Amino acid sequence: MYAQMVKTDGKGIKPDAEMTPEERRFQARIDAGEKIEPKEWMPDAYRQTLIRQIGQHAHSEIVGQLPEGNWITRAPTLERKAILLAKVQDEAGHGLYLYCAAETLGVSRDELTEALLSGKMKYSSIFNYPTLTWADIGAVGWLVDGAAIMNQVPLQRTSYGPYSRAMIRICKEESFHQRQGYDIMMKMAQGTPEQKRMAQDALDRFWYPSLMMFGPSDKDSVHSAQSMAWKIKINTNDELRQKFVDQTVPQAEYLGLSIPDPDLSWNEDKGGYDFSQPDWSEFFAVLKGNGPCNRDRIEARQQAWDDGRWFRDGLSAHATKAQARRAASKVAAE
């Protein structure tokens, strides 16, 4: 997902008997479906895990601007250009909402940005893949946003108030993203032979990286168990991946495209598809920094950050001077 393999600080779920009275009260509130708000008491591990998860999600939104932004200047019609620009702008907005949610936990946006640029914090592996043709813009909307929504919809019910509210706003805006992606794919799939080829090629390249977005199986992970007890993770990775495959296969069939998995088949007993796992060694390599675009992505963010410093500082300096002038004229008037 946009937040993959987020480590909790705890060592799995604490047995009730080992909890302090505060921790027990906290867990009871979560179990009762109450929201936890910024200034309220929370276990330090809950706070740290949330910072990592929300931060990683925010980073994914803004790094995610890059592969799609790659086609804004080459969009084939004025309408497609406007739609894509509005969409990538939404990603910036989502990053902004999420950074603000993380800030309520006592970390600044600048600190989070530094952590992204230094490689201390991660973003979703999917954005380290390149967008090579216009059909990739369709595939990103259809598959990548489709996979993201799987996770984001349940996260609207997450236990941390500001995170939940950010997710509600994001989901409201996100619903157009997947549709516009599929709309592009439909046009391509019904288009010229070259366009069909682009569409199939995009599906071939984005299928397994999309499955990786959910992260490796975590049914035995102590981190996930703790996060689920805290309701900052709602479903297991495998559940979401299965749901995604079940939803996407018929959509691909409608387009007349084939999923690049010879072992894909409907399993009547489980009421879902059997499918091949992605190459998890590739996933870990990408996380480590060896995806096709890792360096380019961070370099682009680093450059925006460095090149923008004089602008941010310039406006700060102006605001400080203006405030001093106002204060001085007030004193003079008195």
Add this chain to the structure above:
Amino acid sequence: MSSEWPLWEVFIRGQHGLNHRHVGSLHAPDAELAIRHARDVYTRRNEGVSIWVVRSADISASSPSEKGPLFEPSNDKVYRHPTFYDIPDDVGHM
């Protein structure tokens, strides 16, 4: 220098004349720019007709630990709610 722009809370009144509602936060060097950023960030889908911004640091909030004393006393004042009263249907809408 390179100090981060301060954080602002954004309140927006929607089309229907309801109260300003908290919609989120953002960073800006001063109030004027905070309003402009709020327009660009939080009204992209025609959400508002009026914007308030206030520096997050200037907000005074009730303390979570006093939640009980502050809010529970109103729990039992059921007579404040219209549904407390049984009015015969024959009287009509009230």
Add this chain to the structure above:
Amino acid sequence: MPSLPDMMTPDAAALAKAAGKGEAIPLAAGTPEHDLFTGLLRLGDNALILGHRVSEWCGHAPVLEEDIALANVALDLIGQTQLWLGLAGTVQGRRRSADDLAFLRDAWDFRNLLLVERPNRDFGHTLMRQFLFDAWHQPVLKALEESTDPRIAEIAAKAGKEVAYHLERSADLVIRLGNGTEESHARMQDALERLWPYTGEAFIGDEIDARLAEAGLMPRPEALRPDWEATVRAVLDEATLHAPQDDFAQTGGRQGRHTEDLGHLLSTMQWLQRAYPGAAW
């Protein structure tokens, strides 16, 4: 410079050839339709090319709030492009859509100001270009609201609201950065000096402008200068920036002679449409 074929001059042989292939037939120069078509291209191409330039920032701006704000400006401009070029296509009467005009003309048929095709360089340069353009764009649209062609007046009224905000934003940022740090001041002054030679062109009319003005369709470019100068002088003064004394103006954009930059911009923008002719996207 070798003389370029003027795509808008009727030429019997070319006409016959184009008609045979169902291509757009150029309008005869000097006719009212051709004048109006050119006037609309001048408006639409400004919006298209500047919108494109601004959109290049998406994902790369100095701070998220600005990234979002700039995308709003670009989206307004792309929307205006669709309206102006849509109307231009109608006026031309050759069933060319706004997309055809945007993606299938070569540089010599573009009629935008040279100012808007100048590359982004740094963020200050981008903002200064925006301000110098907005300060012209607003009075143009205001005048166009009085156009004798209601279609033009309607588009101008809609675009006018958007551009009023663009100008407020760009003027304010120029003032702030001029009064910010030493570095922000220096960058804005540098941007002003680089862009200044590209501002004069907007106020030099040709006979097409004269005929359009006479018909009450569009304002004379010269008439817009006082408004523009008043805005620019006031903002630069407050920003403590100094406009160069040299009034030399680079010209040609409004007639189709562009800087080297436009060709590169178009080769990016038009690539898909050119590489896969006739495909629907």
